[in-house]
Amino acid sequence: MTDNNETNGAPSDEEGRAPKRVIGTPPPPPTHDLLPDDTGGAEGTGGYQLDEKKARAAERAAGAFFVLTFVAGIAFIVFYAVWPGHVGNINRATSSNYALGISLTLAFLGLAVGMTIWVRHLMTSKEIIQERHELSSPPEDRQVFNEYFQQGVQESGITQRRFLRRTLLLASAPLGLLPLVLLRDLGPLPEKKLRHTAWKNGTRLVVDGTGQPLKASDFNSPGGIITVVPEGAQNNLDDIAKAAVLLINLPPDQMKVKKGRENWHVGGIVAYSKICTHVGCPAALYEQTTHHILCPCHQSTFDALDSAKVIFGPAARPLPQLPIGVNSEGYLVATSDFHEPIGPSFWERGKSKV
Amino acid sequence: MSTATPPKAIDGTIGFADERFGTAGFLRGKMKKVFPDHWSFMLGEIALYSFIILLATGTFLTLWFKPSMGEVIYHGSYTKLDGVNMSEAYDSTLRISFDVRGGLLMRQIHHWAAVLFLASIMVHMLRVFFTGSYRKPREVNWLIGLGLFTLGILEGLFGYSLPDDLLSGTGLRITQGVMQSIPVVGTYIFYFAFGGGFPGHDFISRLYTVHVLLIPGILLALVGAHFMILWHQGHTQFSGKNRTEKNVIGKPFFPVFMIKAGAFFMFTFAVTALLGTFAQINPIWLFGPYTPDSITAGSQPDFYMGFLEGALRIMPNWETNLWGHTIPWNVLVPALLPLGLIMTGAALWPFIEQWATGDKKIHNLADRPRNAPFRTAVGMTAVTFYGMLWLAGGNDILADKFHVSLYATTWFFRGAVFVGPVIAYVVTKRLCVGLQRSDAAELHHGVEAGVITMLPSGEFVEMHQPVKEDAEAVLRGKQELPAIEDAGEDANGIPAPSSRGPLGKARKALNNAFTADDISIGNGHGNGHGNGHGEHPEAGTGDHKELSRG
Numbered sequence: 037m038t039d040n041n042e043t044n045g046a047p048s049d050e051e052g053r054a055p056k057r058v059i060g061t062p063p064p065p066p067t068h069d070l071l072p073d074d075t076g077g078a079e080g081t082g083g084y085q086l087d088e089k090k091a092r093a094a095e096r097a098a099g100a101f102f103v104l105t106f107v108a109g110i111a112f113i114v115f116y117a118v119w120p121g122h123v124g125n126i127n128r129a130t131s132s133n134y135a136l137g138i139s140l141t142l143a144f145l146g147l148a149v150g151m152t153i154w155v156r157h158l159m160t161s162k163e164i165i166q167e168r169h170e171l172s173s174p175p176e177d178r179q180v181f182n183e184y185f186q187q188g189v190q191e192s193g194i195t196q197r198r199f200l201r202r203t204l205l206l207a208s209a210p211l212g213l214l215p216l217v218l219l220r221d222l223g224p225l226p227e228k229k230l231r232h233t234a235w236k237n238g239t240r241l242v243v244d245g246t247g248q249p250l251k252a253s254d255f256n257s258p259g260g261i262i263t264v265v266p267e268g269a270q271n272n273l274d275d276i277a278k279a280a281v282l283l284i285n286l287p288p289d290q291m292k293v294k295k296g297r298e299n300w301h302v303g304g305i306v307a308y309s310k311i312c313t314h315v316g317c318p319a320a321l322y323e324q325t326t327h328h329i330l331c332p333c334h335q336s337t338f339d340a341l342d343s344a345k346v347i348f349g350p351a352a353r354p355l356p357q358l359p360i361g362v363n364s365e366g367y368l369v370a371t372s373d374f375h376e377p378i379g380p381s382f383w384e385r386g387k388s389k390v
Numbered sequence: 391m392s393t394a395t396p397p398k399a400i401d402g403t404i405g406f407a408d409e410r411f412g413t414a415g416f417l418r419g420k421m422k423k424v425f426p427d428h429w430s431f432m433l434g435e436i437a438l439y440s441f442i443i444l445l446a447t448g449t450f451l452t453l454w455f456k457p458s459m460g461e462v463i464y465h466g467s468y469t470k471l472d473g474v475n476m477s478e479a480y481d482s483t484l485r486i487s488f489d490v491r492g493g494l495l496m497r498q499i500h501h502w503a504a505v506l507f508l509a510s511i512m513v514h515m516l517r518v519f520f521t522g523s524y525r526k527p528r529e530v531n532w533l534i535g536l537g538l539f540t541l542g543i544l545e546g547l548f549g550y551s552l553p554d555d556l557l558s559g560t561g562l563r564i565t566q567g568v569m570q571s572i573p574v575v576g577t578y579i580f581y582f583a584f585g586g587g588f589p590g591h592d593f594i595s596r597l598y599t600v601h602v603l604l605i606p607g608i609l610l611a612l613v614g615a616h617f618m619i620l621w622h623q624g625h626t627q628f629s630g631k632n633r634t635e636k637n638v639i640g641k642p643f644f645p646v647f648m649i650k651a652g653a654f655f656m657f658t659f660a661v662t663a664l665l666g667t668f669a670q671i672n673p674i675w676l677f678g679p680y681t682p683d684s685i686t687a688g689s690q691p692d693f694y695m696g697f698l699e700g701a702l703r704i705m706p707n708w709e710t711n712l713w714g715h716t717i718p719w720n721v722l723v724p725a726l727l728p729l730g731l732i733m734t735g736a737a738l739w740p741f742i743e744q745w746a747t748g749d750k751k752i753h754n755l756a757d758r759p760r761n762a763p764f765r766t767a768v769g770m771t772a773v774t775f776y777g778m779l780w781l782a783g784g785n786d787i788l789a790d791k792f793h794v795s796l797y798a799t800t801w802f803f804r805g806a807v808f809v810g811p812v813i814a815y816v817v818t819k820r821l822c823v824g825l826q827r828s829d830a831a832e833l834h835h836g837v838e839a840g841v842i843t844m845l846p847s848g849e850f851v852e853m854h855q856p857v858k859e860d861a862e863a864v865l866r867g868k869q870e871l872p873a874i875e876d877a878g879e880d881a882n883g884i885p886a887p888s889s890r891g892p893l894g895k896a897r898k899a900l901n902n903a904f905t906a907d908d909i910s911i912g913n914g915h916g917n918g919h920g921n922g923h924g925e926h927p928e929a930g931t932g933d934h935k936e937l938s939r940g
């Protein structure tokens with residue numbers, strides 16, 4: 037252990053670092069928790085003495101690093117204040133980041149290295165052995181505390197005066213509830229809002245982003261996929277968060293249409309909720325060859341051919357299907373809202389269909 | 391220099407303070423307080439310094455960040471998003487990045503410091519666990535540490551949810567989905583937290599208050615308590631020459647530790663600044679603004695959220711539907727169980743250990759992990775469990791790297807999360823026992839000297855020489871855990887474990903687990919703790935001296 041070698045350094049030196057000064061306290065009173073280190077062995081108990089030559093070299097090195105910090109600090113300020121190329125575009129931001137970051141790093145690094153050299157090579161403090169003090173208080177203290185406590189309780193009368201005690205408890209009960217009551221206006225009650233989306237009978241499907249309504253003929257590439265939202269809700273994130281729909285063009289002959297959903301698709305064009313039934317990420321990936329919909333968050337996989345039923349992953353339920361049709365002008369429209377709540381499960385999910 | 395009076399300025403200040411607050415008397419005993427030295431003792435320090443860096447850089451960010459979900463059209467320097475609709479939060483984060491000098495640097499330092507904060511807390515916790523430093527009297531600081539870790543994870547999650555970019559919004563969506571699935575109150579919690587439906591208009595500003603005021607305030611108070619308790623109780627030290635339960639050996643706080651700590655702070659700052667300069671983190675401008683129907687593929691959360699992500703990924707899709715109510719185990723179990731298991735286990739552990747071993751003594755010497763095989767093995771079990779979940783959080787990346795199917799990785803981790811910890815337990819225990827054996831052998835036969843001698847018979851043997859004094863002290867620092875005695879035989883005032891009841895049986899079994907695989911280091915083994923029921927800590931000193939041939 038190098039540290040021990042240091043403590044065994046040569047005896048006292050001209051700089052007057054006598055043992056007492058190293059320990060740094062006046063003659064210790066008997067109870068003091070600092071004990072002089074007398075384990076240093078026969079070589080003497082003096083403080084660690086530096087080899088002055090080496091010490092000078094170390095001092096110069098530490099000093100050089102402090103100068104580095106000085107220079108880097110100035111450089112930072114100059115870069116910040118004088119250099120014109122900080123803001124305006126991504127390239128400037130990048131080079132500004134380098135200029136400021138490098139000078140800041142060097143400034144801290146200079147201090148860090150300089151101080152380390154200082155501690156390692158220039159400090160003469162010896163390793164000391166310190167007795168740990170007892171953590172618990174002496175038994176008398178405990179006893180006196182107990183007495184005072186009992187006495188205080190007696191004097192306060194809280195134990196004898198039952199009515200006082202009980203009304204005090206009673207008084208605090210509603211006070212504890214106040215903070216909770218005050219939180220009521222944080223939000224409206226969920227009520228049935230999680231069961232409905234912005235889709236209604238006749239709502240046109242519009243392309244997410246552009247707001248273009250769609251005709252079945254516009255969407256005729258087999259295997260095509262597009263995200264649509266209800267017309268009028270394009271800019272309402274709350275509506276989109278519930279109503280976003282994946283429109284997929286499937287080969288009708290390969291579809292396994294569920295009973296009762298025969299007229300929910302338009303010649304193989306089906307609409308599934310895009311909100312994953314696991315915890316709500318957009319199930320956005322589609323594999324054309326297998327007709328699988330994959331949610332990138334936790335990899336739930338749904339079979340688009342088979343009512344989007346789950347074929348792998350943590351999602352428990354199929355993506356709800358939106359019944360669609362064509363209106364008199366030939367545009368794709370919803371023929372009703374979803375028939376079940378979309379998105380993640382919740383406690384009241386299966387409750388009466390309203 | 392050698393006079394006892396410091397320079398006038400210092401003397402004057404001290405005098406001023408002393409006459410009003412009695413400063414000198416208070417500080418006198420503190421200045422020479424000894425801090426033992428070991429690299430692993432710096433881990434907690436890194437956490438402290440990164441926390442300070444977070445406070446400083448975070449305050450800088452608040453000056454420009456606008457915690458609002460109000461919609462604006464972006465017209466800043468990042469031309470690729472010019473004219474795009476986005477929230478004010480995202481807009482202002484873009485502006486911090488591209489239009490405020492040093493803004494990008496501070497953002498990246500803030501984020502790197504958050505990563506470093508949580509990483510160092512984790513490793514620090516492992517150090518404390520595996521060395522048994524959570525034992526009496528340090529149980530409360532262990533609990534505070536667990537609180538800091540948990541709050542730190544939350545704080546980080548909330549922090550990277552603030553900029554309202556596509557990645558952070560996806561994180562929020564998952565958080566919301568989990569909230570909503572909580573039985574009975576889930577939908578209410580969701581509606582109250584978001585002020586209505588998702589994403590609503592309130593959440594970011596609420597999150598902001600929590601991120602910059604509430605949690606930092608609690609963290610600050612906990613950090614303060616953590617360090618005051620540490621200061622008061624003193625730091626643990628590893629056993630070694632002259633080191634006992636009753637003393638502490640090291641350099642004094644003033645000046646050595648103070649400057650060393652300062653240097654270390656500067657190193658931490660330098661490292662975060664270096665990372666903030668060269669290692670891009672969370673390039674929100676590449677993700678675009680959040681919309682609930684878009685997602686960036688292959689997006690990964692910060693590393694400290696990885697285990698939750700992994701748990702969500704590998705959980706089978708179980709759900710119960712009963713009487714119109716849905717209980718989504720596929721969300722609840724992964725969201726609550728892993729963290730709950732690890733944190734509850736960690737919180738109870740010191741008390742379980744005390745109960746099982748009957749060891750109520752003060753411990754100031756840190757154990758070497760090998761000398762507590764059961765604890766070390768249980769720790770590694772938890773680490774492996776966590777590690778498997780964490781890896782599962784990157785299963786898509788693993789599948790891609792190793793060219794296996796995504797589903798295969800999921801199935802692999804579904805098994806590995808159970809099998810891995812068991813293997814870790816067995817292997818760790820074996821390793822500990824092996825290391826203990828070689829320690830004992832070293833003590834008895836010495837170490838190989840590297841000198842080969844030829845015997846008269848022509849045989850070659852390697853010379854052994856006794857272990858060096860320092861090394862021996864380390865080896866002899868091993869403490870043996872006492873087996874609890876059967877009820878009735880206990881004369882030392884420990885609550886007698888009735889070994890017949892189920893609780894008593896459990897205690898005995900646990901006690902066996904703790905004490906099995908304890909390889910004796912031989913003659914004069916232990917250091918007086920062998921039968922230390924309810925014994926006072928003084929026992930350490932005397933015995934230790936004798937053992938270390940002092």
Ligand code: HEM
Nearest residue numbers: 444445448449451452455501504546549550552602606672
């Ligand atoms: C343990 C403490 C903290 C952690 C772990 C933490 C973590 C984070 C993270 C990961 C981010 C995202 C940064 C990004 O954009 O990439 C963030 C953002 C932010 N943090 Fe903190 N933070 C902490 C404390 C604070 C404090 C104390 C403040 C203010 C007093 C603060 C203010 C902010 C602000 C204003 C932002 C948003 C601006 C932005 O994202 O650029 N943070 N935080």
Ligand code: FES
Nearest residue numbers: 312314315331334
């Ligand atoms: S949110 Fe889709 S798999 Fe988790």
